[in-house]
Amino acid sequence: MTTLLVIAKEPVPGRVKTRLTPPFTPDEAARLAEAALADTLEAVAAAPAERRVLVLDGRPGPWLPPGFEVVPQCAGGLDERLAAAFAACAGPTLLIGMDTPQVTPDLLAPALGPNAWQEHGAWFGPAIDGGFWALGLAAPDPALLRGVPMSAPETGAVQLARLDAAGLRVGRLPLLRDVDTAEDARLVADEVSGGRFAALHARLTAATAGSGNGPVRA
Template identity: 35%
Template sequence: MPPARLVIFTRYPEPGRAKTRLIPAIGAEGAAAVHRRLTEQTVAAARASGLAIEVRTTGAPHDRFADWLGHDLVFVDQGEGDLGERMQRASSPLPVLFIGSDLPDLRAGHLAEAAKLIESGRTVLGPAEDGGYWALGLTEAADYLFADMPWSTDEVFRLTAARLAERGIVPALLPTLSDCDTPEDLARWPALSPGTAQRSRG
């Protein structure tokens, strides 16, 4: 099995459009700063893992992403549609490992472990504390995982595992991680506070 492509989904940290559920608590600028820092941490972990990185983007032209995250990365537009449609488009060529960009506790070791499992032929899932998943690794086409999924609900992991089970696939499970979407989430990681995040930009 060839090495997995690591596909990261993110958006440009434009105030008012990034991490909108944090805006009531810390304002649009603060929410965008948190998103900026989380994405930068994700890309740093991805680089340290040694995997080939593809960043699926929305919210700005690729040159702005390159100026922000580095000109060594591959940038591809996410395109239209819900998350499932965008993931389905990004799933070829295989094998592939999908992750988001809002995981404060993500480390290179998590990605290296996932890649090793994928290269051994396993389907991989990383459970998220909110009932979704933070990672999905595929070795073969799995369009059935992307259609008619209630994204951003606590049913996503359960339904994904059930759809795999219907086809006799038992995924290898990665450690459970939590993403940072709400003010309650943000309280768990003080280093992501807006003031600290803003200072990292300077």
């Protein structure tokens, strides 16, 4: 069985999803971040795993379902924080972020099945922006992440090259879109028919359209 990690920030206005502002207010952006995180945690809770761990910058809130361990993120850049999350695990581990509320247990299934690690030493889920939304390692090695440039167009390519250079056979998960900008939010909300994120996005954008004078102050 695999350990499932979710790395996330507490959805505090002004600290999360700042690229959604404008058109959304900081409070609305934080609410969208919370909805995305809640959808992600729900999918992880429904997926088969030995452990489910939330690696959190901040404090847990009512959006956290039962069955998760919560550990704090370490200091440093994102590469160091991801590396530390893997270093705290033993055995096969799959890490995802909070920016893909469209994730489902079925999307995660290839890396979580009984044969997931028999032929693969790593799993990689590419993101449309050039990064990655999922990374799995059969034997967690923090050195595979340290020094990888994060939040850059080449992030995914550099990380994948690290895995290849380590001689790991890499399984591929589907290409997904991270929610970084308002356009990303619209496209992801249109892609999924249910979930908290899509429902909240629909309410916020409908209220904005109805007001005729800018973003809704919900």
